[in-house]
Amino acid sequence: MKSHQVINLRHLTPSAYIIRLEKKNFTFKTGQYITLGFSGSIDRREYSIYSAEQDDYIEVLIKDVENGLLSKKLKKCKPGDMLDIDGAFGHFSLKDDEVKNKKFMFICTGTGISPVHSFIHTHPEMDYTLLHGIRHKEEAYEKETYDSNRYVLCTSGENTGDFNGRVTEYLLKNPVSPDTICYLCGNCHMIYEAYDILEKQGVKLGPIHTEVYF
Amino acid sequence: MKYHLISLGCQMNASDGERVRTVIEQMGYTYTEQEEDANLIGILACSVRQNAIDKVYSKIHKWNKWKNKTNLITFVSGCVLPSDHEKFLKLFDIIFKMKDLPNLPEMIQQYGITTPNGIQNGYDVQNDQIAEFWNVKPDYASDFEAFVPIQNGCDKFCSFCAVPYTRGREVSRPSVEIINEVRSLVERGYKSITLLGQNVNSYGLDKPDTEIMFPELLRQVGEIGNEMGTEFWVYFTSPHPRDMTDEVIEVISQYKCLAKQIHLPLQSGDDKLLIAMNRKHGLEKYRQSVSTIRRLIPEATLFTDIIVGFTGETDEQFDATRAAMKEFDFNMAYIAKYSPRPGALSHRWFDSIPLETKKDRHQVLTQDLKLSSRSYNDSMIDKTYRVLVRAAAKHDGYLAGLTEGKINVRFLSDNTDLIGQIVNVKIKSAIAFSVEGDLIA
Ligand SMILES: Cc1cc2nc3c(=O)[nH]c(=O)nc-3n(C[C@H](O)[C@H](O)[C@H](O)COP(=O)(O)OP(=O)(O)OC[C@H]3O[C@@H](n4cnc5c(N)ncnc54)[C@H](O)[C@@H]3O)c2cc1C
Ligand code: SF4
Numbered sequence: 023m024k025s026h027q028v029i030n031l032r033h034l035t036p037s038a039y040i041i042r043l044e045k046k047n048f049t050f051k052t053g054q055y056i057t058l059g060f061s062g063s064i065d066r067r068e069y070s071i072y073s074a075e076q077d078d079y080i081e082v083l084i085k086d087v088e089n090g091l092l093s094k095k096l097k098k099c100k101p102g103d104m105l106d107i108d109g110a111f112g113h114f115s116l117k118d119d120e121v122k123n124k125k126f127m128f129i130c131t132g133t134g135i136s137p138v139h140s141f142i143h144t145h146p147e148m149d150y151t152l153l154h155g156i157r158h159k160e161e162a163y164e165k166e167t168y169d170s171n172r173y174v175l176c177t178s179g180e181n182t183g184d185f186n187g188r189v190t191e192y193l194l195k196n197p198v199s200p201d202t203i204c205y206l207c208g209n210c211h212m213i214y215e216a217y218d219i220l221e222k223q224g225v226k227l228g229p230i231h232t233e234v235y236f
Numbered sequence: 237m238k239y240h241l242i243s244l245g246c247q248m249n250a251s252d253g254e255r256v257r258t259v260i261e262q263m264g265y266t267y268t269e270q271e272e273d274a275n276l277i278g279i280l281a282c283s284v285r286q287n288a289i290d291k292v293y294s295k296i297h298k299w300n301k302w303k304n305k306t307n308l309i310t311f312v313s314g315c316v317l318p319s320d321h322e323k324f325l326k327l328f329d330i331i332f333k334m335k336d337l338p339n340l341p342e343m344i345q346q347y348g349i350t351t352p353n354g355i356q357n358g359y360d361v362q363n364d365q366i367a368e369f370w371n372v373k374p375d376y377a378s379d380f381e382a383f384v385p386i387q388n389g390c391d392k393f394c395s396f397c398a399v400p401y402t403r404g405r406e407v408s409r410p411s412v413e414i415i416n417e418v419r420s421l422v423e424r425g426y427k428s429i430t431l432l433g434q435n436v437n438s439y440g441l442d443k444p445d446t447e448i449m450f451p452e453l454l455r456q457v458g459e460i461g462n463e464m465g466t467e468f469w470v471y472f473t474s475p476h477p478r479d480m481t482d483e484v485i486e487v488i489s490q491y492k493c494l495a496k497q498i499h500l501p502l503q504s505g506d507d508k509l510l511i512a513m514n515r516k517h518g519l520e521k522y523r524q525s526v527s528t529i530r531r532l533i534p535e536a537t538l539f540t541d542i543i544v545g546f547t548g549e550t551d552e553q554f555d556a557t558r559a560a561m562k563e564f565d566f567n568m569a570y571i572a573k574y575s576p577r578p579g580a581l582s583h584r585w586f587d588s589i590p591l592e593t594k595k596d597r598h599q600v601l602t603q604d605l606k607l608s609s610r611s612y613n614d615s616m617i618d619k620t621y622r623v624l625v626r627a628a629a630k631h632d633g634y635l636a637g638l639t640e641g642k643i644n645v646r647f648l649s650d651n652t653d654l655i656g657q658i659v660n661v662k663i664k665s666a667i668a669f670s671v672e673g674d675l676i677a
Contacts, residue, residue, distance in 0.1 A: 064319035
């Protein structure tokens with residue numbers, strides 16, 4: 023476990039924010055997560071890395087959760103504060119040979135877009151479609167950093183996105199070809215539903231990668 | 237100078253404990269069963285269940301009280317969660333990771349309170365023999381069954397498990413050392429050797445350029461069997477279905493000493509629950525492995541691990557596990573009622589299945605298991621099996637042992653000299669989980 027200094031915080035919405043930390047000699051594979059907590063504190067939580075492999079800082083995208091412990095506390099941290107990082111952990115990552123010649127479908131809800139942001143910014147040349155499921159349009163975190171032709175905003179709470187409805191409804195109306203490599207990240211109910219849909223559309227579990235947040 | 241050591245939890249800790257004993261005894265300590273008599277007390281902690289963690293706290297609070305009366309050094313190692321690590325630092329005199337075991341003598345000698353060991357200079361802490369954890373010669377608890385650690389740590393991050401956080405990443409032990417240890421055990425007449433690791437079949441993956449992979453390691457162990465020509469059985473546990481290749485199964489089928497018993501944890505028969513568990517494989521992958529096992533090693537027995545009542549497990553998902561149980565005909569399944577494990581990812585997810593439901597599911601699945609176990613055991617009747625005699629059975633006048641496939645056998649005999657030997661037993665009756673037979677001269 024190493025202590026890293028907070029460089030700054032970017033508040034994207036009243037509840038979502040990005041913490042940028044010094045990188046030091048930290049290394050990770052895009053898609054992995056870290057555990058984060060205040061230096062010396064025993065309360066730690068998992069956060070996918072939002073920044074790209076080549077960035078000279080580490081960023082995480084966090085949404086404060088109602089009645090949550092750490093996501094609220096982290097929101098109050100200031101430049102100069104020290105946070106402990108452990109990791110990087112997990113296998114939600116890309117295969118080098120596939121990045122160059124495969125088609126990708128990223129399906130995520132809320133802050134589940136975080137590892138996808140890291141994928142796309144680490145490998146801008148990737149052939150991908152990104153489905154981001156949110157309720158309201160302000161949760162389209164840093165939408166402008168994605169290629170608008172590849173990004174489909176699915177809003178379920180209002181008709182302000184590219185698609186009015188949940189990501190799973192979009193998938194039903196827009197089937198995925200079975201050779202697509204699919205990455206699902208965020209809420210487990212979305213992941214289960216999307217998994218069933220993809221399976222029916224002929225995509226096998228092998229090319230379906232999942233990261234369950236809660 | 238006396239020491240006392242407690243190993244909590246899994247076989248990995250028990251195996252590590254054998255090495256810890258060696259190091260401490262080389263310093264001149266002798267073992268005592270009585271904690272009160274010890275000058276040095278250690279505990280290899282387990283973080284899998286809360287009660288195991290609670291036990292560490294209750295012990296250390298007791299030992300710390302004794303320090304008013306006696307010069308006592310305490311240490312802790314094993315599976316320690318980061319949150320407990322912080323607290324243990326204040327409670328224990330020494331806390332170390334198992335990989336730092338070779339430095340334990342130095343830590344004890346330099347602990348800074350006067351102990352017999354602190355003032356004696358006899359022990360060479362630079363002892364080459366124990367320059368590395370793996371090199372520490374274990375003080376095996378048995379003289380016919382041994383556990384050989386081949387790999388430590390885990391990179392899999394199943395959501396219900398804290399091992400990747402407590403034991404760290406997968407580290408493979410040099411194959412040369414493993415082969416030497418197995419060879420030496422066989423030379424000394426050991427009959428049952430288990431290659432041990434959190435994820436044995438990931439062996440070598442952490443050193444792709446410099447180390448052999450698991451199938452090759454098994455092959456080299458198999459060659460020892462061919463060379464020596466003696467009878468012994470080599471097991472491995474636990475493998476992960478994701479890394480279970482056909483090659484591993486092929487190698488087992490090719491060598492006599494590689495035991496025809498496979499422990500392949502399934503955990504759930506439902507693909508979506510496997511996703512929530514972050515197992516990174518589906519039922520189909522498991523099915524393929526079992527079908528290869530049945531094809532190449534039809535005589536193999538199959539063991540598994542199952543969790544019932546995992547967060548969100550629906551009746552349908554539980555039924556899928558029951559169906560899998562039926563399909564795979566397990567000889568044994570270690571069925572656990574889900575309980576959130578401190579430090580594991582799922583610990584913070586709502587534990588949605590009521591305890592009563594978990595108990596019911598546990599019972600139902602155990603009944604299913606009894607059927608498959610019984611049906612296999614019935615098929616053993618009138619056949620003669622090689623049985624490793626392990627101990628006197630609970631019933632007077634009987635000895636108990638295991639077949640190569642790890643089926644429990646008992647037979648009438650009071651000749652305890654047979655313990656540690658492999659004998660012929662003709663099976664005459666069977667129930668679920670065990671059989672009874674007659675010793676054949
Ligand atoms: C592998 C992994 C990666 C993760 N990556 C991210 C990430 O990049 N960004 C991020 O914001 N969170 C992420 N999370 C969730 C994060 O770890 C925490 O669970 C979350 O920040 C809540 O922590 P807390 O201490 O505030 O709430 P707690 O006091 O721990 O409890 C809050 C409850 O809310 C649930 N919960 C967790 N996240 C959410 C959510 N987004 N919406 C509603 N309920 C939730 C939890 O399951 C828990 O039951 C990730 C989780 C995992 C397992
Ligand atoms: S494979 Fe899963 S259950 Fe086994 S040690 Fe690793 S994380 Fe734990």
